[in-house]
Amino acid sequence: MNPQNEPPVSGTDTSRAAGTDWRRAKRERTRRLLQQNAMRLFLEKGFDATTVEEIAAASGVSHMTFFRYFPTKEDAALEDDYDPMIADLIAERPAEEPAIDKIRHALTHGLNQLYDSERDVLLARMRLVYRTPALRAGTGQRRDADQRLLIAALAPTAGGSRGELHLRVVVAAALAAVTEAIRYWAESNGADDLRHLIDEAFDALRAELTYDEPADRPSD
């Protein structure tokens, strides 16, 4: 019936996993299929106008199967797999580097590796997110998860001396800078290079806080 469901009759072709976990391979295939169809429909008709039933039907499964792969409809538009990469990149930074620079350089580094291949799809997704209120709300939850991830990655080297609140604030501010850069990028339809905007965002933060106040800011 469904041509992809056959067990590994010949076994040796593209399956990088032997024996027991061709199931996992199929799961991943189904997951990708659902996500691709979801994104395609979201971009075609808008997020709200697309029902889970449609996504499931386009993927040849029932809507229950969709929810077994994605806890909410939002997740099908928001999930990505960058997180472990970022954690690794943070661990590679020199231990004595300030936390905010660790984050900055790790992100810049990771983005450099992805930019050529994923710029367009990332831009399309972000434009969708920023034009869809329901997805904007979802990004909040993801930011919480990212924050926890970064805190966990930074805690071993930066944790002791400064307090918990300190670390949380720094991570949250760094994420805020990145988020604003991405949003700016999406709103200007990718006109600038995202990496440059992220640099600008972090520079802005530093400039604002190292500005030693007195004087007068000459108004334009």
Add this chain to the structure above:
Amino acid sequence: MNPQNEPPVSGTDTSRAAGTDWRRAKRERTRRLLQQNAMRLFLEKGFDATTVEEIAAASGVSHMTFFRYFPTKEDAALEDDYDPMIADLIAERPAEEPAIDKIRHALTHGLNQLYDSERDVLLARMRLVYRTPALRAGTGQRRDADQRLLIAALAPTAGGSRGELHLRVVVAAALAAVTEAIRYWAESNGADDLRHLIDEAFDALRAELTYDEPADRPSD
């Protein structure tokens, strides 16, 4: 039937609004009633376990009326009226003060005026928010609104010289600091003074970014 629906028969008692807008007074009364019942039920039974029907019934109206006052169930738990006050306080700061200090001092100032009277209700609300995923998501939208408000309040004095992105980043970072302070406060069940935590959060941000150490920015 409903004792509050009578027209102003005697007119002169508590109604501070004359003539045509006793309707507005009634609207506000209904709104407050709904919000109070909502908060009470949320705290008693949890946000998810409380249905809009229950809130409406407890307030003596139909669920449609609830949605005429609050666009979503989340809004009944999240709405407050601090925003205009913050905008005013920002406008009162000296024009040459850096944006982030404007925000910091305006917030500290405003909080000082509310702290004695509203600390407990604010704490209860925040504890509810941080234990309810659906409400956490809602805070993202509110933060967007707050960010826009602050940008609008700051743009006249800080707008021209630096870029739009700069201002957005600074405001987002400041809101991140405040948010982390509030969350920390709620998680520790109000053990510390919130105003002190907010000061600590802003200090952490400044300390992290004024930490000089040029060193090497490793390229690759």
Add this chain to the structure above:
DNA sequence: TCTAACATGTTAGTGGCTAACTCGAAGGGA
């Protein structure tokens, strides 16, 4: 071949939220 594990489907809900329509009361002018 028997059985446990597992992916998927079916069905029947709950509940947030919306739309179309109606009702009734307030208010203003004739």
Add this chain to the structure above:
DNA sequence: TCCCTTCGAGTTAGCCACTAACATGTTAGA
């Protein structure tokens, strides 16, 4: 005083995200 507009609120019906309970077929391993 009567009419007529306005507006808050109710009723009803429905859509859709999401869940729970149960059934079914298929693979994995003994």
